[in-house]
Amino acid sequence: MNLPNLITLGRLLSVPVAIWLVLSGELAAAFWLFIVAGLSDAIDGFVAKRFDQRSRLGALLDPIADKTLLVSMYVTLGISGRLPTWLVILVVFRDALIVGGFLLVAALGHPMRWEPLLVSKLNTALQIALIGAVLAELGLGLAVHGLASVLVYATGATTVISGAGYLIRWSRALAGAETAS
Numbered sequence: 001m002n003l004p005n006l007i008t009l010g011r012l013l014s015v016p017v018a019i020w021l022v023l024s025g026e027l028a029a030a031f032w033l034f035i036v037a038g039l040s041d042a043i044d045g046f047v048a049k050r051f052d053q054r055s056r057l058g059a060l061l062d063p064i065a066d067k068t069l070l071v072s073m074y075v076t077l078g079i080s081g082r083l084p085t086w087l088v089i090l091v092v093f094r095d096a097l098i099v100g101g102f103l104l105v106a107a108l109g110h111p112m113r114w115e116p117l118l119v120s121k122l123n124t125a126l127q128i129a130l131i132g133a134v135l136a137e138l139g140l141g142l143a144v145h146g147l148a149s150v151l152v153y154a155t156g157a158t159t160v161i162s163g164a165g166y167l168i169r170w171s172r173a174l175a176g177a178e179t180a181s
Contacts, residue, residue, distance in 0.1 A: 004053050007040050008040075011044075011062065021033060023078060029139070031132070031136055039129065067095055070127055094159050104170070117169070119158055
C-alpha cells in the first residue's frame with residue numbers, strides 16, 4: 001500500500017460522506033468534497049507516475065474509486081430530484097454495461113484493448129462538469145445561465161454514444177473470437 005493507493009482509498013471512503021452531504025442538503029460542503037476528490041485523483045496519478053509508484057492495485061482501485069464516486073453522486077442527485085431521472089438511468093446503465101462487457105469478454109478469455117474510447121473520456125469529463133455545476137449552483141449559488149441544462153443533454157448524448165461504442169467494440173471482438181474457434 002503506497003501513497004497513491006492511500007490517496008485513492010481516501011477518495012473511495014469519501015463517497016458515503018458525499019452522499020450524506022447531498023441528502024442532508026449540505027450542498028456547499030458536497031461541492032467542496034467533490035472538488036477535493038477530483039484533486040485527489042489528479043494527485044494520486046501524478047505521484048504514482050512521478051515517483052514510480054504505479055501498482056496493479058492502484059490500476060484497479062483508481063477507476064473503481066472514480067466510478068463509485070460518479071455513479072453514487074448521479075444516483076444521489078437523481079433521488080434528491082436535482083438531476084433528471086432519465087439521465088441517472090442512462091449513466092448507471094452505461095456503467096453497468098461497461099463492467100458487464102468487460103467481465104464477459106474477460107471470462108471468454110478473448111484478448112482485447114481495454115483503453116477507454118475517446119467519446120468515453122469526453123463523457124466522463126461532462127459527467128464531472130455536470131455534478132460540479134449542479135453542486136456549485138445549488139450549494140454556492142454560482143449559476144451560469146443554462147450551463148446545467150446544456151451539460152445534462154451533452155452528458156446524455158455522450159453517454160448513449162459511448163455505450164454504443166463499447167457495444168460495437170465488444171460485438172466485433174466476440175465475433176472475431178467465435179470465428180477463430
